[in-house]
Amino acid sequence: MEEKTACITGAGSGIGFHTALELARQGYRVILGIRNAEKAAISANEIRKAVPGASVLPMTLDLSSRVSIEAFAAELSASVPSLDILVNNAGQMCSTYKTTADGFELQIGVNYLGHFLLTRLLHGHLKKSPEGRVIVVSSSAHYGGKIDFERFRSDKGKYRGMPAYAQSKLAKVLFAREFARRHPELRCYSLHPGVVASDIVRGENQGLLMTIGWALFKPFTFSPRRGAKTSLYLATASPPPEPNGQYFDEHQHPMRPSRLAQDPELARELWEVSERLWREAGAKI
Ligand SMILES: NC(=O)c1ccc[n+]([C@@H]2O[C@H](COP(=O)([O-])OP(=O)(O)OC[C@H]3O[C@@H](n4cnc5c(N)ncnc54)[C@H](OP(=O)(O)O)[C@@H]3O)[C@@H](O)[C@H]2O)c1
Numbered sequence: 001m002e003e004k005t006a007c008i009t010g011a012g013s014g015i016g017f018h019t020a021l022e023l024a025r026q027g028y029r030v031i032l033g034i035r036n037a038e039k040a041a042i043s044a045n046e047i048r049k050a051v052p053g054a055s056v057l058p059m060t061l062d063l064s065s066r067v068s069i070e071a072f073a074a075e076l077s078a079s080v081p082s083l084d085i086l087v088n089n090a091g092q093m094c095s096t097y098k099t100t101a102d103g104f105e106l107q108i109g110v111n112y113l114g115h116f117l118l119t120r121l122l123h124g125h126l127k128k129s130p131e132g133r134v135i136v137v138s139s140s141a142h143y144g145g146k147i148d149f150e151r152f153r154s155d156k157g158k159y160r161g162m163p164a165y166a167q168s169k170l171a172k173v174l175f176a177r178e179f180a181r182r183h184p185e186l187r188c189y190s191l192h193p194g195v196v197a198s199d200i201v202r203g204e205n206q207g208l209l210m211t212i213g214w215a216l217f218k219p220f221t222f223s224p225r226r227g228a229k230t231s232l233y234l235a236t237a238s239p240p241p242e243p244n245g246q247y248f249d250e251h252q253h254p255m256r257p258s259r260l261a262q263d264p265e266l267a268r269e270l271w272e273v274s275e276r277l278w279r280e281a282g283a284k285i
Helices: 012-023 037-050 064-077 106-127 140-144 161-182 208-220 229-236 264-280
Strands: 007-011 027-034 056-060 085-088 134-139 187-191
Touching: 007 012, 007 106, 012 027, 012 037, 012 229, 027 037, 027 064, 037 056, 056 064, 064 106, 064 229, 085 106, 085 229, 106 134, 106 161, 106 264, 134 161, 134 229, 140 161, 161 187, 161 264, 187 229
Parallel strands: 007 027, 007 085, 027 056, 085 134, 134 187
Antiparallel strands: none
């Protein structure tokens, strides 16, 4: 039987690493999308050590750069005949205004727009799989999110990190729904992984209070291995869960997402704006 391939973004730590490790255990060839080449090599070796004989391809992917996303998609497409699972897992949380190489606000840029471009570029390869799936790691933070297109490329008003994070996670839930509508031949789901003891809250990106609060709270949260459970379920459940485009909680249950996340017009508009923004930034999509 042809070996199945899964690609996981942000596979160098936390939930992404454990998603990749478990998929390797289940016999998938895993492609690790990691922004730091050294970290990618270390993660690949850890997986090979834990799963002797695993097929692991570490590749450099920086979701804050169109050039890097395009190079990654080209390398992946040249390396494997098809892609069965794409896990859009990587994420950034930060409290100060920063931008990506293409001028997008960092959190919407990395968490959502970077994955939008990546998924569009890998769509042809996903279609070559008999049952291609895209798994979108969002967050329950999306319940507090609003979409303000003007904020995708500017810091108008006072910048607040949490609303920007929530916006990016709402965009991911809307994306999963719209992707499933546009591409019913593929499966696409979004999810909340639980509150997980990972490095998502980092001192260099957060205020002191948040960093200390997170350190105190961490022992009461899921392990990253447990946090990977819903991604793994959605990536591998047979038959695939119905309906397509649905949002799931950390217990693998389908959940009603926020009111805004269920708005089909907003999902369509978000898709169109994302496409336009990337074309203006030079992407050929
Ligand atoms: N932990 C939670 O409680 C929680 C709750 C809800 C949702 N989530 C979501 O779960 C996902 C995984 O996060 P985690 O908790 O496992 O935290 P994590 O260990 O910090 O994982 C995030 C990963 O994203 C990568 N990343 C960040 N910016 C990137 C970029 N520009 N290009 C490529 N990769 C980039 C990071 O790579 P580097 O190591 O190089 O920075 C890291 O490996 C995220 O989408 C997060 O928002 C987490």
